Amino acid sequence: MSALSDQLVTFAILAYLVAMISHAVEYALGNARAVTAKAAPARELVGAGVGAAGGIVEPPAAPAEIRPSRSAERARLAGRIAAGLTALAAVLHLAGLVTRGVAAGRMPWGNMYEFVLTVTFIGAAAWLVVLWKRPSLRQLGLFLTLVMVLLLAFAELKLKVAVEPLMPALQSYWFLIHVSTIVFASGIFLLGVVPAVAYLLRAGWEQGRRSFPYTLARRLPGAAGLERLTFTLHAFAFPIFTFAVIAGAIWAEAAWGRAWGWDPKETWAFISWVVYAGYLHARATPSVKRNVATWIAVLGFLTMLMNLFGVNFFFTGLHSYAGVN
Template sequence: MPAEVDAGLALLSDQLILATVLLYVFAMIGYALDLGFGRSKVKARAVAEPALVTVGGGTAAAPPVSEESPAPAVKAPPAWATWAGPVAVGLSWLGWAANLGSILTRGLAVGRWPWGNMYEFVVAMCFAAVSAFLFMNLRYRIRFLGAFVTVAATLGLGFSVRYLQVQAGPVVPALNSYWVAIHVSAAIIASGLFIMAGVSGILYLVRKDTAVRLPSLADLDRVAHRAIVIAFPIWTFAVIAGALWADKAWGRYWGWDPKEIWAFITWIAYAAYLHARATAGFKGRAAMIVQLIAFACLLFNLVGVNIFLGGLHSYAEVPG
């Protein structure tokens, strides 16, 4: 390990990542129990009796329901199930704090912004996704997405630890720039929100009408749209900031590098979704499919380009 790296802080960062994964796993279990055994959001609806048709073609009032007839009983959830959701949210916040601590200690250990390689970027992106969920949950009460967001964050962190992790150390000179704090930070924030929208979109397409405990299609559509409306201008800023950084580093704003191309393709795809969403008659499932195509472009841009394609952005330090 390079001498300029604080080995103690680097080790602490790695340990906090493992703690983050465990906390997200326990939170995921809590959210799943809340979905499976908590109080259903579907309210009992009164079933109207059909009107009686008389011989003359008129209608007669249906016989009144006896006051002694019991209403359909709604089974109360187990006592422990009422705590599953709040406990899961609490564990998510603890995991969020551990995730933040791992990012900060990694940055302090190497004395730079802690997203100079693929491992650090994926860790920060998972943090952004959970942050988007937790803070949106404070405003919109979207706890029903907790199980799915924590699954995504757990898988992302597990993948980064297993396949992308590299020792803390210095980065190439091109990344020793204040533009990292501007361009990459904006990309991370937007990516976290896009992940929220992507999770909502996948649930939207696979949800069955009989899945009464899952969020409604309208709720999923609303969450995805709000997340993208916030994320799209941030991603736009990230693309512009990247062009400005490219001019400073390489003397040109645009060079048809694979990373630049796929960042722009992602921007076009999300712009197409927003346009489709605003167009009358092109909403619901069709618009959600466009959103998921954009999400696939995002994932390939963030991970696939660095692994499978070369170019000027090939300094991501993906282990062989």
């Protein structure tokens, strides 16, 4: 089962990669202009005695027919292929997680490698839900699949460890409560940073900035829609993240005799919570510009990355069970 899990995750990475390439093709061809084809006017035979003189009368010209160019049709096809491949990759991704859990005899959240696998799956699954609800946002898939490929490839190359039983410190029902909610919230935050960055680029493009990297945003959906999606995802994830932090404190009280001890992971979780709370507050304050608030959301995700990777690599604390220290 462990070997099967590794193979499934590898195939999932390949599927995300091909989906990313397909999205790139759609992105490159997405600005193709429509072809205007003027319909030929029909000729009508009018009988004698009708009007001033009988004969052939030309009716008013038919309206022009607008049809997509060949490049636009290819772009649409590439986008559909990319969406299908992303769904296939998510299925393979889930199968890799399930087989990993079966091999370990527990939920697959016992180390940093498994945590990254689960967070990225939540992000991909949430993206498919968004895509189903809002197909017009499909071009964001280029950036989402890029994030998937980078994080999963890093996990495979640097974080993968052998399947092991859950260590005694984690053998508690709070493991399911705390880790499941923190994983879910982290996955939604992972998805939320994609439209946040896209909004910042698109807003710059709409304001007339034509230099790199704003040129990447010329084929993205409108800035207003991207900003609303960013807020929706963060507003959904933040209460779950808040509950996860509280559950972690309760678990710490039961396991270590104190609810909070400024352990590096606890500290950075608190920092992330403060930053995301700051984003939601800034977003609800009319005097704060939307791009300023969105930069705070991006900063929040950077603190999440620091908590996930930086703390495990550079610090030692009670949470040093990620399998990389």
